[in-house]
Amino acid sequence: MRTSLTVLLSLILPAAASFAETAPRWALDAGGGIYWETDPANPAAHEDSIEMSGRRVSFILRYGIDKDGALRVARQFVWPMLRTIPNDTHASLSYTFANSLQPEVKIDGRDAGAVKPSRFLLEGLLTVSGTTDNGIEVRRTLFPSTTQPLVLENFVYTNRSGGKRKLSVSFDDIERRTPEKKGVEGEYLITAQLLNGGKFTLKPGESARCSLVFSARRSADPAFTVDPQQEEQARRDYVAGLWSKLRFECPEPNLGRSFSFAKLRAAESIFATKGGLMHGPGGGSYYAAIWANDQAEYAGPFFPFLGDEGGDEASLNAYRHFARFMNDAYEPLPSSIIAEGTDVWKGAGDRGDAAMIAYGASRFALARGDRAAAEELWPLITWCLEYCKRKMTAEGVVASDADELENRFPAGKANLCTATLACDAYSSAAWLAGNLSKPESVAKDYRDRAEALHGAINKHFGSNIVGFDSYRYYDGNTTLRAWICIPLVMGIFERKAGTIEALFSPRLWTPDGLATESGKETFWDRATLYAFRGVFYAGETERALDYFRAYSQRRLLGEHVPYPVEAWPEGNQRHLSAESALYCRVVTEGLFGMRPTGLRSFECRPHLPKTWDSMALRDVYAFGGPFDLTVTRAGQKLDVVLLKGGKELARNAVAEGDTATFQLP
Secondary structure (H helix, E strand, O other): OOOOHHHHHHHHOHHHHHHOOOOOOEEEEOOEEEEEEEOOOOOEEEEEEEEEEEEOOOOEEEEEEOOOOOOOOOOOOOEEHHHHHOOOOOEEEEEEEEOOOEEEEEEEEEEEEOOOOOEEEEEOOOEEEEEEEEEEEEEEEEEEOOOOEEEEEEEEEEEOOOOOOEEEOOOOOOOOOOOOHHHHHOOOEEEEEEEEEEEEEOOOOEEEEEEEEEEEOOOOOOOOOOOOHHHHHHHHHHHHHHHHHHHOOOOHHHHHHHHHHHHHHHHOOEOOOOOOOEEEEEEEOOOOOHHHHHHHHOOOOOEEEEEEEEHHHHHHHHHHHHHOOOOOOOOOOEEEEEEEEEHOOOOOOOHHHHHHHHHHHHHHHHHOOOOOHHHHHHHHHHHHHHHHHHHHHHHHOOOOOOOOOOOOOOOOOOOOHHHHHHHHHHHHHHHHHHHHOOOOHHHHHHHHHHHHHHHHHHHHHHEEEEEEEEEOOOOOOOOEEHHHHHHHOOOOOOOEEEEEHHOOOOOOOOOOOOEEEEEOOEEEEEEEEEEHHHHHHOOHHHHEEEEEEEHHHHHHOOOOOOOOEEEOOHHHHOOOOOHHHHHHHHHHHHOOOOEEEEOOEEEEOOOOOOOOOOOEEEOOHHHHHOEEEEEEEEEEEEEEEEEEEOOOEEEEOOOOOOOOEOOOO
């Protein structure tokens, strides 16, 4: 959290100086995670939080050490499918267990005392290691179940002393019942239970295992059968499976590791609701529900690249849910569909949701490469584009009541973000029409509309704002806004020089990325990640890389790790999941410049940094993959190669900034 002094300095110092900070707290672990080593003899208090999710539970863990070096753990559990009353956006059953909830451990009949951790390891699970004064090493691994509404803490006690030790582990199981009248399905039962506790005699080198299991269920349902080691292995297998797909290879390990973690956070936050698999932002508040921005615009277009079946299914379900609300009167679609798909939220009016959905659904359909799915989504895409057409202003841009910030900041009657999303959606729909054998007149109409909107965006929004030749966010806007980056993402480059200067100027850039508005302390990572993607896509590779590298190190190895965050001060930097999808898209669509053009085709405008000889994306699942895409420096050009099954399918030699095109069988 930044102090007011930091905010002031970010406004008056050169942009590069905003990255000056202390050495990273965390470091890269050889096994693929990150670790933080403490000094139990000279502790320095520090606490952090992380969210981890499974299909039926989400787990916000607050952890760290106090001033004496003792472990602190607070656990907030959310069960999205155990609905509470009123059954609104935030009606997931939630319960917090505080730091005092620990097994009682005795060694040779005496209280073991507080274990002072020496190492924290994050690798899709959190493992905390430390040793008691009696020489018992305690390794504690915390994680959610992949399939059940459970969170587990697996303990391993290993005798590292020179002699035999007697160990006892006990715990008074906890049971909490919720009021029947406050549950959609009546009374819920929340439990904390110790499995495999008891008394052990450990010779040097021997270990004992036990587990704390936290769960919730309808009180009439039977208790769960739990195998803690099997659950831990399932979580490890799930993480390893995600990390094995869509691998980003480059000479900078921090970027590759950040990409791996972002894949995990983007994909894990999917819940098995009565409305089908639903991707959810998380953060303790947003579950079993979908939004036109987070799910339709941010995450949906990414999942085909990852090849995660759950992500693809959840994305398709999201578009299907929105399609239920198409109507002949062209009334706005809901911004959010909540409560497992049984209700809606329309609290901010029309946020440009049709443009968000058309943009996301058309890019998803193209990248997914499944003709049947694309045909299914076609009516939704065309409805949304017709809605945008009907919302055109006299200036030729798309009107909306607000934008995705829902009136937190002014957006006028027509904003840059909505118009630019619609422009790109028309282009994608034109490509999709050709792939689905629609009449050429349909594709031409969409191309013409995209071209007209492109011109109107520059004419209506193009402006000199406090000395930068960039964009006003809406008619009457006189301050710089973070979302001036969005034309760059969509290939609208006429004002790229002034826009990039504005983005990285002290007026907008802060130690945590872009301020939402110049002069304000609020930041949202989503805008920063859009900006990185746009600046890379616009060909300002070295400029973008410097900032992207520093941002990635801050998020991966700094004080609040290992994912992109939502916002501050709102939400206090929650690890919402769709922001991690946007991080991955900085690489796929920014650095590699990948742009879907068909069910089996894409453009690639690679931007290889000068200090890199090569970069690659391995096991890309979009467009009928998996395939590999490699970019290698070859004299004054870049050698771009597509391989499938280890065999070269296509090769393009392009100059920096030029576009290669690829067609898969």
